[in-house]
Amino acid sequence: MLNDLENAYSEDMKNVDDAIRSLLATDNIKMQEMIDWQLKSSGKRLRPLLMVISSKFGNSQKNIYQFAAIIEIIHMASLIHDDVIDNSDIRRGRLSIQKKFGPKMAVYMGDYMIFKAFKNLSNSCFDADKNILDNVKYRKSVEASLNNSNKYMDLIENIMAGELGQYNSLYYTDVDEEIYIKNISGKTAALFKLACNIGTMETRCSTSVCEALDNYGRCIGLAFQIRDDVLDFTVEGHKDKPVFCDFANGIYTLPVIYALENPKYNKTIKDMAEEIRKGNDDNKIISELLNILEETRGLERAKGVLNSYCEEAIESIASLPDNIHKESLRILARSIRL
């Protein structure tokens, strides 16, 4: 289903790719080599796609590709740093930047990409203003640019705080659904939301369209992260990383949280977590945990929540004009379901 969308927006996505390339272009040979490596292993470009589709509900497409490139670069930088932190060798079926070029280069590369993204974010916000001759309009435009820039920056700040926030609950087996949703709201959902926000705000959509897509982005983001967390317990989800990666790293996601709610298994799971924390991550524990997740319907309930977020996403956009882009958003939401 996602393939259909990729075809429908292939022209737009090519523009996004070009924008990413030109935004990151450098005359430092080593860096350019790293950038090329990173871009070859490009993922689904879901965040820019969301932004592009959102922008179709607005009036002027302006420099949306520039913004779409920025959001993808922020996302790529966070993956590069994640791979350093987790010492991951593989990313999207290829050697990770940290494995290929070493962790030093990977950390600096991520820093450089974050910087490039922010530099261009503030520039993009102001891009169109300089040529407005009318003073009142000019003043309004500058103020709007500042407001937008501040709004985007605040959202990005939440995302970064969210990345750190999840580590407050690391190895914390009393984590509950509320904390979990709060963590993934900050970490993943906020970036999807931001993609929709920029898509609608930069193209001057009406408030109701902005709000509809704001909630759509949030729901899609939550669904996407729960999907990722569910797949961590299944074989199909593991081309790249070992199974039970989250649990092994002290991150207790929704399926585990539901299993922990069952008094019969609560202590057993906590003991397993403690064992793994100590370094005893043998296969017996892993298969036992999987049994418990089946028994307590932890995985099933998590899938249910993920699917209901997809439904909510679709409901959020009910009031949007009926057109192919609205249909695309529906297709995108459905493609995330499990």
Next chain:
Amino acid sequence: MLNDLENAYSEDMKNVDDAIRSLLATDNIKMQEMIDWQLKSSGKRLRPLLMVISSKFGNSQKNIYQFAAIIEIIHMASLIHDDVIDNSDIRRGRLSIQKKFGPKMAVYMGDYMIFKAFKNLSNSCFDADKNILDNVKYRKSVEASLNNSNKYMDLIENIMAGELGQYNSLYYTDVDEEIYIKNISGKTAALFKLACNIGTMETRCSTSVCEALDNYGRCIGLAFQIRDDVLDFTVEGHKDKPVFCDFANGIYTLPVIYALENPKYNKTIKDMAEEIRKGNDDNKIISELLNILEETRGLERAKGVLNSYCEEAIESIASLPDNIHKESLRILARSIRL
């Protein structure tokens, strides 16, 4: 000597510290704990000090503490990431962030600090404009803000590219003085230069004052880095890190470059570098290298270059008005000499 300066500008530096604290303040308990830890092990605050002194030659002190805080935060973030990369346990006599809170938190913390710095950089550039009522003045002010913001961003980009640039010459034993100066110009000198640039530009110094302090900052930065590199070969320079840290990590600094110029020792040093690269960093090699650095006068020549950059720094500011701040800049330059 540096202590005298710290006393003379203690009020300013207290304002800088307050600005750093309020700029980084967060309601995330864990992050606040990390920030407090980082701020307790504060260094010499040389970059903000340079900015503060530079600003004294201008007209309006405006929000210079805000900018000084930003530049120190960028510096701190790069140290936090350096410690992750080098797996360093100690920073300024205390546990490093990565040792105390783990490398994951340290990477994200650095990212967050970089972001906070940039967010506030663009905000600070625009801070004073909103209240200008005259349209022509407003327009000029917006354009000046954009220009300054872009100039600062470009300089920061150079710094980040410089960090990466030095890794182009990692384990490269044919590195020469020109490449070395280019590397440290990007890496260290650029941030000192930026401190002076912001100090003078934000306080509307005349072009000649801006230029004088631009070169002063560059020279001080070069001198500071060469000093650091020379001290890497001496015991006094090693409260925190092992002796010969750079050489062991494949970074061949000025003293080694000069020693390599001597045909008698060129091959020996290259063989040593190769041995160490393979992991044989025994004490025999280290003491032999130190002998060669003595024999070839590598350390002495490097000290000579460092001292002449201090002289050039002092000469750069000859045309500035004679006042206590000019004297402070002289004291600062002299304090770096070896």
